[in-house]
Amino acid sequence: MTGVPGRVAGAEAAVGPVDTALGFLAVDSGGSGLRVAVGTVGRGAAARRESPEPVRTGERGIDPGHLMEQLVPLVRASMAEAGVARLGAAALGAAGLASLGDALRAELPHALEREFGVGRLALAADAVTAYVGALGSRPGAVLAAGTGLVALGTDLTRWRRADGWGHLLGDCGSGAWIGRAGLEAALRAHDGRPGGSTGLLARAEEVFGPVRGLPGKLYPRPDRAAVLASFAPHVAARAGSDPVAAGILRTAARHMAETVAAVCPTEGEPQVALTGGLFKIGAPLLAPLEEELSALLPRARRVPAAGDPLAGAVDIATELAAGSLTLPGDEALLCVLTRTGDR
CATH class of the missing domain: 3.30.420.40 (ATPase, nucleotide binding domain)
Structure with missing residues (x-):
C-alpha cells in the first residue's frame, strides 16, 4: 500500500x-x-x-x-x-x-x-x-473526555487539535485531572493547609485507605491516570454540599471550554458536541460547562453526539x-x- x-x-x-x-x-x-x-x-x-x-x-x-x-x-x-x-x-x-x-x-x-x-x-x-x-462530516468541534481529554475541530479544510497531552502534561479538566485535584484537596485537609476538603479526605480514605499511603499506592502504577480518574465521580458526588468539590468541577469546566474554543471554527455557526464517559457525571459538571461554552462560543450550537x-x-x-x-x-x-x- x-x-x-x-x-x-x-x-x-x-x-x-x-x-x-x-x-x-x-x-x-x-x-x-x-x-x-x-x-x-x-x-x-x-x-x-x-x-x-x-x-x-x-x-x-x-x-x-x-x-x-x-x-x-x-x-x-x-x-x-x-x-x-x-x-x-x-x-x-x-x-x-x-x-x-x-x-x-x-x-x-x-x-x-x-x-x-x-x-x-x-x-x-x-x-x-x-x-x-x-x-x-460537518464543521464544528468535539470535546472527548474520559480518563484523558482532547478537543478536535474542523472547518472541513483542515483539522485543529488541542490538549490530549496526557495526565502529566495536560488533559486539563479530564477525569484524571478532576480526580487528582480531588485527592490534592483531601491531602490539603489532612495537612491543615488552605483549600482542603474534609469531605474529600474522608471519601479518599474510604476508597484508598489512609492517605499517608496514597503515594506508594499510586506513583508506581502504570495505570495511575485511570486510578486518578476513578476518584472523579466521588468529587462530583460531593459537589452539591462541598464548595471545594464544586470549585474543582467549575475549574474543570473552564479548562474544557477553553480547549474547545481553541479548535472551534470561527466562521458561521459551528456545531459543538461532547462525547466520552466523563460526562456521565451529569449536572455537577455539565451545568458549569454549558455556562462556560455559552460565554466563550456564543455563535456555536450545542448538539448531542450522534x-x-x-x-x-x-x-x-x-x-x-x-x-x-x-x-x-x-x-x-x-x-x-x-x-x-x-x-
Missing part, C-alpha cells in the same frame, strides 16, 4: 469506490480495550466484537504486532457472523496515533492486506473517530469503501492508504 497525501476527498475521487459487495472493518482502539465492527456498504455494521485488553505501547509506540494478535480472532469471528468473506476497506481509530503511531502506519496496512485482503485503509486518531461519530468513536470508524470505513470520504487528510490525524494497483 502507499500513502495518499493531502485531502482525503481528492484522493478517493481518484481511486473511486471499492467493490461494495466486499465487507468493511471498523476498529476503535483505546485505553479500555479494542472494539471492532464488520459489515457491508448499505447494510451497515452486522457484527461486533470487543476485547477489554488495551493494545500495548513500547519504544516503537503503539505495538502493531499486539494489535494484530488481538484483532485477527475478533475480525474472523465477526466476518463469519456477518457472512463476509473478504474485506475491501477498513478504518481504525487509535488512541495515541498522532504521537505514537509510526510503527502502526508502517506495518498495519500490509498486515491487514495479508490477513483479510484489505485494499484501502484509513488510519485515524481516536479524536477523529470521536468527531465523526458525534458530528459526521454516536461514539466506533460509530465514527464505521462511517469512515463505509465512506472509504464507497469512494465518498470528504474529510480533510492530515499526516498525523487521518491518512488513507491504498494498494498501488487501486490508484
Whole structure:
C-alpha cells in the first residue's frame, strides 16, 4: 500500500469506490480495550466484537504486532457472523496515533492486506473517530473526555487539535485531572493547609485507605491516570454540599471550554458536541460547562453526539469503501492508504 497525501476527498475521487459487495472493518482502539465492527456498504455494521485488553505501547509506540494478535480472532469471528468473506476497506481509530503511531502506519496496512485482503485503509486518531461519530462530516468541534481529554475541530479544510497531552502534561479538566485535584484537596485537609476538603479526605480514605499511603499506592502504577480518574465521580458526588468539590468541577469546566474554543471554527455557526464517559457525571459538571461554552462560543450550537468513536470508524470505513470520504487528510490525524494497483 502507499500513502495518499493531502485531502482525503481528492484522493478517493481518484481511486473511486471499492467493490461494495466486499465487507468493511471498523476498529476503535483505546485505553479500555479494542472494539471492532464488520459489515457491508448499505447494510451497515452486522457484527461486533470487543476485547477489554488495551493494545500495548513500547519504544516503537503503539505495538502493531499486539494489535494484530488481538484483532485477527475478533475480525474472523465477526466476518463469519456477518457472512463476509473478504474485506475491501477498513478504518481504525487509535488512541495515541498522532504521537505514537509510526510503527502502526508502517506495518498495519500490509498486515491487514495479508490477513483479510484489505485494499484501502484509513488510519485515524481516536479524536477523529470521536468527531465523526458525534458530528459526521460537518464543521464544528468535539470535546472527548474520559480518563484523558482532547478537543478536535474542523472547518472541513483542515483539522485543529488541542490538549490530549496526557495526565502529566495536560488533559486539563479530564477525569484524571478532576480526580487528582480531588485527592490534592483531601491531602490539603489532612495537612491543615488552605483549600482542603474534609469531605474529600474522608471519601479518599474510604476508597484508598489512609492517605499517608496514597503515594506508594499510586506513583508506581502504570495505570495511575485511570486510578486518578476513578476518584472523579466521588468529587462530583460531593459537589452539591462541598464548595471545594464544586470549585474543582467549575475549574474543570473552564479548562474544557477553553480547549474547545481553541479548535472551534470561527466562521458561521459551528456545531459543538461532547462525547466520552466523563460526562456521565451529569449536572455537577455539565451545568458549569454549558455556562462556560455559552460565554466563550456564543455563535456555536450545542448538539448531542450522534454516536461514539466506533460509530465514527464505521462511517469512515463505509465512506472509504464507497469512494465518498470528504474529510480533510492530515499526516498525523487521518491518512488513507491504498494498494498501488487501486490508484
